[in-house]
Amino acid sequence: MSAAKLASVSPSIQICRIMRPDDANIVGNVHGGTILKMIEEAGCIIGTRHCNSQPGDRCVAALARVERTDFLHPMFIGEVAHVSAEITYTSKHSVEVQVNVLAENILTGAKKVTNKATLWYVPFSLQDVDKIVDVPPMEYSRPEHEDEGKKRYEAQKLERLETKERNGEVMTSVPLPEAYTVGFSQSSLIHLVGPSDCTLLGFVHGGVTMKLMDEVAGIVAARHCKTNIVTASVDAINFHRKIKKGCVITVSGRMTFTSNKSMEIEVFVDSDPLVEAEKGKYRAVTAFFTFISLDKDNRPLAIPPLKLEGEEEQKRFEEGKTRYLQNKAKRLADKERHQ
Amino acid sequence: MSAAKLASVSPSIQICRIMRPDDANIVGNVHGGTILKMIEEAGCIIGTRHCNSQPGDRCVAALARVERTDFLHPMFIGEVAHVSAEITYTSKHSVEVQVNVLAENILTGAKKVTNKATLWYVPFSLQDVDKIVDVPPMEYSRPEHEDEGKKRYEAQKLERLETKERNGEVMTSVPLPEAYTVGFSQSSLIHLVGPSDCTLLGFVHGGVTMKLMDEVAGIVAARHCKTNIVTASVDAINFHRKIKKGCVITVSGRMTFTSNKSMEIEVFVDSDPLVEAEKGKYRAVTAFFTFISLDKDNRPLAIPPLKLEGEEEQKRFEEGKTRYLQNKAKRLADKERHQ
């Protein structure tokens, strides 16, 4: 089948999916981010398909730009989102995709347009990730469509150049702490508690919290030693206060101690009930995670020592060392008992 | 079958699941957090089942404490994790669950113990979320098991009290910015890029990035006005640099402008290639999100005005106002053109 023929056989694509509880906030409004993700998935599929519709390097369409997008109506859990995408312009190295989103209430049959979006893709070769491949030209049903597309292409090209310059500037202003200090690897994440994170009582499953804690601790460890790191142990964790559906939790981690072959990371979980602000933020959980670093054959590597700044960090390091020595002694005692 | 009989029929539970790419890091080591989450799911099922094994209030077992847990061996993608849990002690208001995790390589048949964990659960009533219900006493196969369990119970009770006091202390030291300032609602999250976030080329799907950006912007908006908020529009987004699998991305948002009925939030995406540290952190994407606040009938609410501190915030506010007025003018022009 010729490239042109294939393109004309599938000039558009339609994705549809039922909106689920985890796609929405507590009130049932689907997150804008869920819709943006579907829009981009449709764009990526049709863009990749078009760019592979002729012989030559196989490639994947990478998103280069999204034009301003309005959310015209809210979408709700239980509705079916229809995302339809079609290619509307091609330049030598880019593809313009236009996407429409429709929300259908399958119980009443009501449909409403929620979004119209325009995306630009650039195809990168599967053989050489940094090589941009040529885009097969599309056929326009009317010549003026090509002219209008060209105008949009030139306009966005200009704007991309402008923001590129602006962006370079911003980044340099960010101050970087010195490597191997506590501040250097310190990390935190926020997580909006969704329905699937919760028990029947509407409280977060302890396991969900622990997974996030391990994720943050792992990022702290990887930032410190920049190798393959794995969890070696978790100290006792106490869950003092329950975390409710709809809360935002902040999970923060900082390195407290390094031995020759291990790192100890302290992790805090703070819960913020957002809407019921009068209740205030509170600390829900804290714990110490120990990570080790592994080489290609899964053998432990040496850990760069933590650089301490100030009395407090020194104090926490000493406490970490005490825990480390206690656990080591305990492991030895257990070993002897089992022999 | 009577409730009491069921408890004796099913005194243990086994969960098992194949480990997938999304459960592991780039090298293929399963995240400790994935294992902790499965451990807790098994504990929650058996704890809840036991606490409901007699007449009275229906309840859900909430995790109160996890004892120190060691990760004895790494687990890999494609292995089957077997998580088995059994109840080993009951006090009046808590249940001790012991969990073992085994990794089975179904290709070679090799099995190894990866974890042994001890969890404590407290049952809360479904009718009254703050009421702790009585735990039905378990039957011990040997009397010494009960004595040993009681010792473990007393030891953990003591430790919980201790850390509770320590925790109260820490929290008060956190300084809180004034409400409605930029600093008050400012938020950021980190996300470890997993296989399912990426295209065939190993680059993050633009849609995944946009979803995270919308999530952070939504949290900033909700923190500011503490109501149900939804995305109204997203300004043009340029994807200057690709983000690779295995990177950690930091997505930060800060409020720049409020009109009567809308908020503008600036969102930054910074990528940190962790392991390839020589490449350095870089700013991958920036964008402006506009959110509105809705009441119960999905009608827009007034937005509390942003309190500005310092010249820079003032400047950003003015720039936001210009964008706001431009977009408003453009919408009006579009409307007229379509009439």
Added chain:
Amino acid sequence: MSAAKLASVSPSIQICRIMRPDDANIVGNVHGGTILKMIEEAGCIIGTRHCNSQPGDRCVAALARVERTDFLHPMFIGEVAHVSAEITYTSKHSVEVQVNVLAENILTGAKKVTNKATLWYVPFSLQDVDKIVDVPPMEYSRPEHEDEGKKRYEAQKLERLETKERNGEVMTSVPLPEAYTVGFSQSSLIHLVGPSDCTLLGFVHGGVTMKLMDEVAGIVAARHCKTNIVTASVDAINFHRKIKKGCVITVSGRMTFTSNKSMEIEVFVDSDPLVEAEKGKYRAVTAFFTFISLDKDNRPLAIPPLKLEGEEEQKRFEEGKTRYLQNKAKRLADKERHQ
């Protein structure tokens, strides 16, 4: 422990998991697709384990066929699904796995059987993805079990050959929507296959495909009758061709038949290898799903009759009716046999 010994030690497997909001529809009924996915995961684990229980090529069990499966009772959010699988027959190149699903309400202790399923797997070599390896023969506790298994094996082999031929025909063009017509409820979705959808060989897990098929069939059913609908049964499904990572799959559904209390929906899965466009799109799977409609107390509701347009729809309706009457007769016969 030797491989052969392991196979005899663990001839069965049990998966269990709490049902969460995203596993269910708005009313709280767990999607049939969620259950089908767990059934296949259990089947894949035990099938792969068995086929690797002797020296030789390491391999992965790929789903080749699922026998007709009935959904005997609805399952709800908060219940624990117990999926147990055991191997019941082996031919030279295939394994039969029987799976039972039990829903446990851990609050009341009530348990009910929701599904019994039979799956056929074929082991493919990890070294050479297109090579089928020999299946180690199982040991039967009674000789008649082997004979019965052989009969089931021959019967399904014949049926697979038949449907393979039928599969050639491609989906007809989309008509326009009057309510209760086939065109009105006809739906399709597109899914980009990600790493976590795939086995170690890079092929889509059969369970992932079945979950998407159930989702589309559910949308067709909901569009037709605009009520709470649940999966009642799935006819035998044959997996003719494997679907690879990076493909885009299109899952389409159309209503073929309605009885007084049930709807039959035909579902097609077409795979499009995007990047390797020269390979062309192909039909990978087809199946018939039966849905029923439930009121608030989970009692079946009457179904609006399907409006037929044209000879082809009339013909498909008659074929659906034949299947409906055959299944009804078979259910009655089974019932009598068990009395």
